[in-house]
Amino acid sequence: MKLIHRIGYYLGGFSIGLILLAFFLSGKKTSCAYGPNARxxxxxxxxxxxxxxxxxxxxxxxxxxxxxAITNLIKTGDVNFSESDTKSEGCKTYLIENELNDKAVELTVKNCDSAATIQSLIIK
Structure with a gap:
């Protein structure tokens, strides 16, 4: 079999697989949260x-x-791990940085097993 035929079969199968995935996963709330910030x-x-x-x-x-607005700041923010307390047992404290109306915003969130507490909100 020639190389061009192999490439054609590969691309055909690959495109059919993508269409099937798009069809099966279109209605589900799937997310790809593998990075530390996203998790x-x-x-x-x-x-x-x-x-x-x-x-x-x-x-x-x-x-x-x-x-x-606070929920949106958390969801679209970036976690500053160098300023966060990630080593403590139980509740960990995270510094989330974001922008609101062209002003820097810092949220300090204490994340426990059952609840999250926003401890400080600084708008610079």
Missing amino acids: TIKSISTKKQRFYSDAVESAMKTHNLDTL
């Missing part, structure tokens, strides 16, 4: 209970933010 954000976002410290609630009132 941490997903872990914080999927907590059923989320608590806010008094300082965060007052900062939210000052800057006219609601819980949906």
Whole structure:
């Protein structure tokens, strides 16, 4: 069999496989969260209970933010692992950096097994 025929068969099978995958996975909520940043954000976002410290609630009132805005800041933010406490047992503390209206935002989130607590919200 010639090389061009092999390449043709390979590309034909590959394209059929892609179409089948697109068909079967189109309606499912699949995600590819393999990186440390994506896994941490997903872990914080999927907590059923989320608590806010008094300082965060007052900062939210000052800057006219609601819980949906905080959720979006967490989901689209980047975790700064060099400033985070990832070595502690039980609850780990993460620093999430993002931008809001061209201003830098830093969120400190304490991520426990059953709940996440936003401890600080700094808008620079």
